[in-house]
Amino acid sequence: MRLGYSRMSITPDYSVPLAGYGNTSFRMSTEVLDAIYTTAIAISDGKNTVIFIENDLTTSVKTITDETRRRISLETGIPEGNIMVACVHLHSAPDQWNTDEPSIQRYNGELVDAMVKNAVASVGDMSPATARAASDTVEDLNFVRHYILADGHVRGPSFGLQYDSPKVAHTREPDKTLQVVSFAREGKEDVVLVNFQAHPQIATRAHRYSVTADTIGVMRDYVEERLGCKVIYVLGASGNVQAISLIKDENRYTDHLSYGEAFGQAVEKLLQGEMKPLALGSVKAAKKVFVAKTNKEDAAKLEKAEAVFAQWSEDNDYKAAVKAGEPYGINSPYHARAIIQRTELPDREELELYAFSVGDLAFAFAPYEMFTENGSFIKEGSPFAHTIVSTLANKAMSYIASKQGFDYNCYEANTCRYVRGTAEELAEEYVKLLETVCTTR
Numbered sequence: 001m002r003l004g005y006s007r008m009s010i011t012p013d014y015s016v017p018l019a020g021y022g023n024t025s026f027r028m029s030t031e032v033l034d035a036i037y038t039t040a041i042a043i044s045d046g047k048n049t050v051i052f053i054e055n056d057l058t059t060s061v062k063t064i065t066d067e068t069r070r071r072i073s074l075e076t077g078i079p080e081g082n083i084m085v086a087c088v089h090l091h092s093a094p095d096q097w098n099t100d101e102p103s104i105q106r107y108n109g110e111l112v113d114a115m116v117k118n119a120v121a122s123v124g125d126m127s128p129a130t131a132r133a134a135s136d137t138v139e140d141l142n143f144v145r146h147y148i149l150a151d152g153h154v155r156g157p158s159f160g161l162q163y164d165s166p167k168v169a170h171t172r173e174p175d176k177t178l179q180v181v182s183f184a185r186e187g188k189e190d191v192v193l194v195n196f197q198a199h200p201q202i203a204t205r206a207h208r209y210s211v212t213a214d215t216i217g218v219m220r221d222y223v224e225e226r227l228g229c230k231v232i233y234v235l236g237a238s239g240n241v242q243a244i245s246l247i248k249d250e251n252r253y254t255d256h257l258s259y260g261e262a263f264g265q266a267v268e269k270l271l272q273g274e275m276k277p278l279a280l281g282s283v284k285a286a287k288k289v290f291v292a293k294t295n296k297e298d299a300a301k302l303e304k305a306e307a308v309f310a311q312w313s314e315d316n317d318y319k320a321a322v323k324a325g326e327p328y329g330i331n332s333p334y335h336a337r338a339i340i341q342r343t344e345l346p347d348r349e350e351l352e353l354y355a356f357s358v359g360d361l362a363f364a365f366a367p368y369e370m371f372t373e374n375g376s377f378i379k380e381g382s383p384f385a386h387t388i389v390s391t392l393a394n395k396a397m398s399y400i401a402s403k404q405g406f407d408y409n410c411y412e413a414n415t416c417r418y419v420r421g422t423a424e425e426l427a428e429e430y431v432k433l434l435e436t437v438c439t440t441r
């Protein structure tokens with residue numbers, strides 16, 4: 001087994017619009033707080049090679065990832081199905097969707113070039129490696145962002161709207177598992193893969209107009225400085241999970257620096273504890289096309305949704321839009337917009353699901369934001385000793401909310417393209433895909 005690693009800056013040295021928070025605010029960057037990167041690892045058994053690319057970006061745009069995968073494949077001969085491009089889901093990175101902006105047209109072009117160059121470099125860097133792995137639960141680093149209020153209502157992220165009733169409990173516990181895989185090369189622990197689940201967006205609150213790798217950059221710097229290794233982070237099933245709680249007095253962290261350091265300390269503790277050897281056998285990749293049924297169940301509300309959305313677009317008053325939608329079961333202007341947009345969708349859409357395995361280590365790649373409970377289901381059902389769930393891989397279909405998310409009528413369900421139950425069906429498909437990879441290895 002051989003492993004290669006490469007990292008390259010993708011920090012724009014010019015002003016760009018920043019992504020995150022839908023289109024509630026247009027933010028041009030005014031400074032770089034810290035650098036953002038594209039990181040790639042390549043793993044080969046001599047016959048098959050897989051490449052995993054993780055970007056310090058908000059999302060994965062399919063046209064961009066398709067071109068990147070195609071070009072890497074052309075340059076290296078590695079099939080596109082063996083090349084995955086994911087992101088850490090920052091809310092302080094260039095808005096790749098905003099192609100009306102000349103700065104983004106420029107950025108997207110430079111981004112593809114950087115990803116290709118960096119991934120090819122990771123292949124060139126390959127040398128023999130062994131691996132060890134560990135996982136443990138960590139407290140206070142992630143929280144499910146749906147709340148039971150004192151008045152009994154269940155509410156999600158508030159988008160600045162103050163609820164009349166205080167939040168008293170989270171609707172559920174997130175998957176608190178932190179996973180690390182440490183690859184040793186030339187007798188030295190060299191490349192560390194970290195997998196956790198939480199929206200990494202704390203710096204962006206105090207530094208609204210900054211490009212920053214937020215908590216992820218701080219964690220990486222901490223671990224690399226302390227242990228002299230190189231870190232690649234994989235975003236797990238974070239769809240309903242935040243890095244900090246919105247319940248008063250529940251946070252130990254005042255900013256992204258203190259959170260990132262605590263995160264780094266948790267990673268360090270795992271790496272310095274009991275690490276189990278991980279057998280790295282043959283490298284496999286598998287793909288399955290899943291046909292998802294789009295959600296048109298509330299198309300009857302279209303006229304009301306159009307009115308709510310038009311009002312919000314005009315006065316930008318979120319609370320007023322929520323009030324206007326209330327009598328019709330329209331939860332927010334985002335919900336209204338989703339109802340409008342979904343009427344244009346075909347009845348069914350295809351999603352590409354991928355899995356890799358390297359001996360006892362497996363990866364499931366999801367092209368959407370997955371709820372924590374669905375990620376846990378995949379990890380628990382996987383026949384592999386160590387399974388990493390990677391979300392926002394190759395594409396961002398936005399949220400695919402769990403059944404519970406739909407039952408709570410939460411934001412992620414309101415804006416989900418697909419019908420209730422799709423998230424659970426997908427989780428089952430991932431387990432089946434991992435079983436297929438497992439039996440053919």
Ligand SMILES: [Zn+2]
Binds near residue numbers: 089199239369
């Ligand atoms: Zn998100």
